[in-house]
Amino acid sequence: MRVTASTYTNLAISSSQSAQTQLAQLQQEISTGNSIQSPSDDPALYSQAAQDQSTLNQLNAYTQAAATATTMTAQNNTAMTSLHQVVAQAGEYLAGVSTNMTTAQLQNVGTELQGLVTQLTSIVNQKSSDGSYLFGGTANVAPITSSGTYNTGTNGNTTTIDVQSNNPVQVTIAAGSSGPPAIDGFLYDSASGTDVLGALQQAMTDLNSGNASAVLSNDVPAVNKALNLISSYVGSTAASMSAVSTATTQLSQQTTSEQTTINGLVQTNLPTASVQLQQLEMQYQASLEAATRVMNLSILNYMSQVTTPA
C-alpha cells in the first residue's frame, strides 16, 4: 500500500483520540467511583442496577414501616401488660372478699376497684404522639367515655402494615365495646361472653351494695375471664412484636445484601481500573513516541544534510 504524508497524521490523530477517550472514561470511573454513569455505558448492567436500586428503595421503605410497626406493637404490648396487671390486681382484690366482710369493708374494696378502673380507662384511652386514640379502632375516638361506659363511636377495625412483601403485621388493636352494636376487642369478646369493663363495674356495684355473695359467685369468675382475655392479647401483641423483630432482622440482611450487589455492579474496581490506567498511559506514550519518530522521518532531512555543506 502506498503511504502518503497524511497517512501518518491520520493514524496519529486517530490513535491519540482513541487513547484519550479511554483515558477520560477511566478518569471518570476512578474519580466518581462508579463504573457506569449513564444507562448507555452498559445498558444491561444499568438495567440490573436500576432494578436492584428499586428493590433497595422498597427495602428501605419496608425498614421504615418496620420501625413504625416496632413502635406501635411495643405500645400495644406495653398497654396490654399494664392492663393485665390492673385486671390481675382487681382479681386479687376480689379474691380477698368473703361473706364475713362488713359492708364498709366491701365498699373499701369497691373504692380500690374504682382506682383500678380509672387506671384501666387511662390505659385504654391513651393517645399516640400524633394525638390519635390508640385503641378506638380506626374511628379515632376514646373507647371509654368520661362517664365510664363504652363509646359506641368506636369500631373494631385494626390496622396492618406491610413490613415485607406479602407480610402484613397487625399494628393496632381495638378495645371493643359491649354495644350496641357489640364490637370485639381486648375489653369485650362476644364469643366467650367476656366484658372486662362490665365485669369490673358490676363488681364495684356489688361491692358498694355489700353483696359479697354476688361478688364471689359472679364477679370473681367474670374478672378471671377478663384476665384470660387480656392475657391472650398480651400474647398476641408479643407475637406481633416478635414478627416485626424477625422482619426487621431479615430486612437489615436483605438491605445489606442488596447494597453489596449494587456496589458490586456499579462501583469501580479501583485496582483493576488503576492497572488499566497504567496500561493506557504506556500505550498512549508509545503511540505518541512512534508518531513523533515516524513523522520526523523524511527525505528532506537527508537532502538538507547533503546540500548544507555545499
Added chain:
Amino acid sequence: MLGAQALNAQQLAIQTIGNNLSNVNTPGYARQRANLVETDTMLTGSGEQGTGVSVSDIESVRSTLLDGLVQQSLGSQGYADDQASLTSTVQTALGENFTSTSTTGSASTTSSGAIQTALSNFFTSLQSLAASPSDSTTRQEVVQDATSLTTALNGAYSRIQQTQGQIATDASSITSQINQLSSTIASLNQQIVSVQSASGGTANDLIDTRSQDITQLSSLVNVTATTQSDGTVTVALADAPSVVLVSGINGGGAGTTQSLSVSYAPTSSTPLTVSGSTSGALGAGIPSSGSLGSHLEVANTLIGAPAADGGTGLLGQLDDVADSLKTQMNATNEAGFDLNGTAGTAFFTGTGADNIAVASNIAANPSLIAAASTTGAPLDGSNATVMANIQNSSSVVPAFQDIVSGLGSTVSAAATNQSTQDSVTTQLQNQQNSVEGVSIDEEMTNLISFQQAYSASARFVTTISSLYSTLLAETQ
C-alpha cells in the same frame, strides 16, 4: 528546439510537483502527474530520429471506485456521528444517570436518576401514610413527594421536547448547507464545462473542488453523484432518486434544480419532515442517512410525538407512564375516603407527562388524600397501602426503567455503530489516500529526478550553443 522543449517539459513536471507539495494538506486534493511523452519522430536518412519530449497532459490521479465508496461511507459516517451525538443528548435530557456513590462508613448509597428517585420517594411516603394515616406531617410529605415526582416528569419531558426543537433547528441549518453545496456543485459544473471546452483538457482543480463538495454533501445527506459525458455531475437523493438536487448546468439559479427544507410540527405524528422545492414533502424516513437522516430518525422515532398525537417514542412512552400513574392513583383515591370521611377525589390532574400535577385541592389540603377504605375511619390506612402497591404495577416503575434501559441501549448501539463506521471510513479514506494522496518523499525524489533532467537539458542547450558558436567562429 529539442532542448527548449525538454526544458519546458521538465519545468512543467517540476511545477506539477510544486503544486502537489503545496496541496499536500488540502482536503479533497488528488495528486497530479505530468505525463511525459516522446514527441513525434523524424524520418532521416539514418532512420527514425527522436525529437524530444513534451507533456501530453496533467493527470489527476483519482479512483472513481474509491471516491464513490468514500462518499457512501461518509453518508453513513455523518449519520452515525450525529446519531451517537443526538441520542446521547436525548439521554442527558432525560437525566436518569447514576449519581456518585457516597460512602459513609461501610454503607454507601446510590441514586439512579431524578424520576426513579422521585417515584421511589413517593411510594415510600404512601407506605408511611398507610402506617400513620392521621398524621398531618406524613400527609404533607406525600404531597411534597408527589409534587417532586410530577416536577421531575414535567422537567424531563420539557427538556426532551426542547432537544427535539433544537434538533429541528439544526436540521434546518443542515438543509441550508445542503442547498449551499448543491448550488456550489452546480456552479462548478458550469465552470468545468466552460474550462474543458475552452482548453480541451481536464479541469483537475475544479473537479477536485467539486469532488470535495460532493463528499461534504454526502456526509449531510445520502446522495448519488453521476458523472455525465459533458463532465457535469447529477446529484440526487439516494433514497429518492427522483429528487434531483443538481442536474448539469440547467435549473434555477446557478444550476440547483431544487432546494430542501424542513418543517417541524411537534404535535404531528411525524414531527420533522423534509420537503423539496419542486418534489414536495418527502416520504417518512427520507432521507435515511447522513446527518439529516440521523436528525429525522432521532426527532421522529426516538423522541417522537406525544402519546395523544399517536407518538410511541420517548415522549409517548413518558406520557404512557404518567397516564398509568395518574389513572391508577386517581381510581384508588376516588375509591377511598379522606381524613374527614368524605369520598376521595382525583389525586393527579393533567393529560400526560408534560402537565401531570397534583390536584390543586389535595396540594392545598393533604387531609383530602383518601388513605382510608371506609368512611369515618381516620386511622384506616389500608387505601394508602393500595396506592403504595401501585409501584408494583408493570406500567409504572418497571415501565419507566424499561424506557431508561431502552434509551441506554439505543445510545450504546449508536456509539458502537459510530465506532464501526469510523473504522470503515478511515480504512476507505486511507485506501483513497493511498491512491490519490501526496507523498512528500515521493514528490521530493521526483523533484530531484526532474531537476537533474532539467540540468541535463540545460547543459544540452549550452553544448549546442557552444557548438554553434564554434561553427560560426570557424566560418567567419
